[in-house]
Amino acid sequence: MRGGDGAFRLPSAKATCTLLGAGLLLWIAFAYGVFPWLLERSYRGEGLSILTAAMGNRDQTSVDRYLDRWAELADAGVFTLIGAIVFAAIWARRGLNLDRHWFTPGRLSDLALARIACVGFQLFLLVFPSFPGCSGCSLDYQLALTGAEASEYGPLLSLKALLAPFGWGTRPDMAFLETIKIIGIASGTLALLGLLGRWSVLGLAWAATTLVAHSYSYGEYHHAEGLLLITLWALGLSPSHRARTLLGWLRARGGRGETLGGATDAFATWPLRLTQWLFAASYFDAGASKLLTSGVAWFQPTTLAYYFARDGIERGFPVGVWLSEHTALLSLAAIAAVGLELAFFLAVLMPRLAPAFVVAMTGLHASIYVAQAAPFPQHIVLLWVAFLPALRRYGATLPWRGTERSTIERTLAAEAPG
Amino acid sequence: MRNVRKIAVSGGITIAIALQIGTQVFETDATFWPFTPYHMYSDAFGPGSTFAMYELRAVTATPEDSGRVVTNLDASIPRYRFERILAAAADGQEHILNPEPDGAARLLAANVAELGPYETVELWERRYEIGPKGLVTRDAPRTLVRAWPVQ
Incomplete structure (x- = not known):
């Protein structure tokens, strides 16, 4: 959409509501009318060949099973769109x-600070693979996987895409994986120093994503690495390389110009905002799935006792x-964990709450590691990075920094989101 | 140029968020990794729930040999997948990697055969119970679930 000045602008919250409403009507027509009809025809071999091929077990599975499964997906789509409309309506209001x-x-x-923290931590994981949280960073583990039978190798879509120049679905050997790791460490070192612009950040993102995707192409995956890798790609595509660089520092030191450290850019907000929303979505999913799968039974103390x-x-x-x-306090711990997960999106919408949520979720991840050895170090680093602007603004309002308060309050008013 | 960039970034953001929410709603597991659902640890467990820890041993024909522990790395199989194979072998089930009767045990025997001159595969189990007040005992007895020949 174009504003009065000819610049592209995202639709208003009201327009988003309308668009989502239209999307909901289209989805209902497609999901409850068109697709079931197509599915039945394809089951009989008369519809789309791609759908017929997707129903590989037609001999052993009745068409009703496929229709029931589709009905579940259709319902899930409707509930999601209704949720999005409600969310957009509140936003508009x-x-x-x-x-x-x-x-x-x-x-x-x-x-740039986010770039240094994310690149630095991913680099650390590549150089010290025994640190918990990134099994794909370990060449020993990769070596064991390359010895697996070919039938066990099921490359993820992302791995196929990242290795597409070498052949769609190709299986990398050990020498190739070692080369990728070397590329990752070299790119990461350059990215840390802000050299080679966005290409060094993207090089690290490519190498780390490829290594982890390969390790997850043998029938098992984990959740620790995903968000950091997505953030690295976003940072690579943003102007994160335009401040806090070695060359900028040298220039500033020699008095030959100044760094861009104090400058602002319209494209400097979206990468961290995207990470915030991905955090909110994943935490909400974690909390909601417990309630949808188990209901209040999840809060009985024996549930956490079992997992611990x-x-x-x-x-x-x-x-x-x-x-x-x-088990005395386990029910309370369970309620607190689910409550934090479900409410985390408030940290994005109300930046004043962000510091409390960041500290609480850091504590939650640390507790989970101490109790269950489930490592999410990437999430801990990323929480502080994603909410860096809100944390910086909050830090400046602390009593012992009172002299800066009035300035900060003005900044807060000017920078408040939305 | 700035408009093009903004449209491209907006499109990218929309795709990323749609992928994240889509994987959650449609439970696509690792299909669109690194966008994944976060449904782990969502099952409830009441009093009386049990879980088992397995240990796989490869034993030679020497009478006093207690054998060696076989790990997932020995078998080139990711950790939790290996544990699922052990559980399936304990119950005499097939496995997706070997969908014939007792396929999980046959698969493990084939893996052990590659490690050396072993004669027998042993599967040991410790079974733990959660009572109304939590874990009943941390010293669950170790029992031999089954033993079968490598060949």
Whole structure:
């Protein structure tokens, strides 16, 4: 959409509501009318050949099973769109502005700090693969996987795409994986120093994503690495390389110009905002799936006792085993965890709450590691990075920095999202 | 140029968020990784729930040999997938990698055969129970679930 000045602007929250409403009507017509009809025809071999091929087990599965499964997906789509409409309506009522939310000028120095933290941590994981949280970073593990039978290798879509120049669906050998890791470490070092612009960040993102995707192409995946890798890609595509660089520092030191540290850019906000929303969506999913799968039964103390005992014994973490034997506070812990997960999106919409949520979720991830040895170090680093602007603004309002308060309050008013 | 860039970024943001929400709603597991659902740990467990820890051993014909522990790395199989194979072998089930009767045990025997001159595969189990007040005992007895020949 174009504004009066000819610039492209994202639709208003009201227009988004209308678009989502139209999308809902289209989805209902497609999901409950067109697709079931197509599915039945394809089941008989008369419809789309791609659909017929997708129903490989037609001999053993009745058409009703396929229709029931589709009906579940159709319902899930309807509920999601209704949820999005409600969300957009609240957004519209509060007068929030989508364009300003994503493209308000942000500080390049914040984005550059995010680059240094994310690149630095991913580089650390590649150089020290025994640190928990990135099994794909370990060449020993990759070596074991390359010895697996060909029938066990099921390359992820992302791996196929990243290795497409070498052949769609190709299986990398050990020498290739070692080369990718070397590329990752070299690109990461350059990206840390802000050299080679966006290409060094993208090089690290490509190498790390490829390594982890390969390790997840053998029938098992985990959740720790995904968000950091997506953020690395976003940082590579943003102007994160335009501040806090080695060359800029040298120039500033020699008095030959100044760095862009204090400058702002309309494209400096979206990468961290995207990470915030991905956090909100994934936490909400984690909380909602517990309620949808188990209801309030999830809060009985034996649920957490089971998980703490199983993971603690299996991974040799005594705190988890001890907790599984002392259930008095486990229901409260379960309620607090689900509550935080479901409410986390408030940290995005109300930046004043962000510091509290960041500290609480850091504590939650740390507790989960101590009790269950489930490592999410990337999430801990990323929480502080994604909410860096809100944390910086909050830090400046602390009592011992009172002299800066009035300035900060003005900044807060000017930078408030939406 | 700036408009093109803004449209491209807006499109990218929309795709990323749609992928994240889509994987969650349609439970696509790792299909669109690194966008994944976060449904882990969502099952509830009441009093009386049990879980088992398995240990696979490869044993030679020497009478006093207690054998060696076989890990997932020995078998070139990711950790949790390996544990699922052990559980399937304990119950005499087939496995997706070997969908014939007792396929999981046959698969493990084939893996052990590659490690050296072993004669027998042993599967040991410790079973733990969660009571109304949590874990009943951390010293669950170790029992031999089954033993079968490598060949």
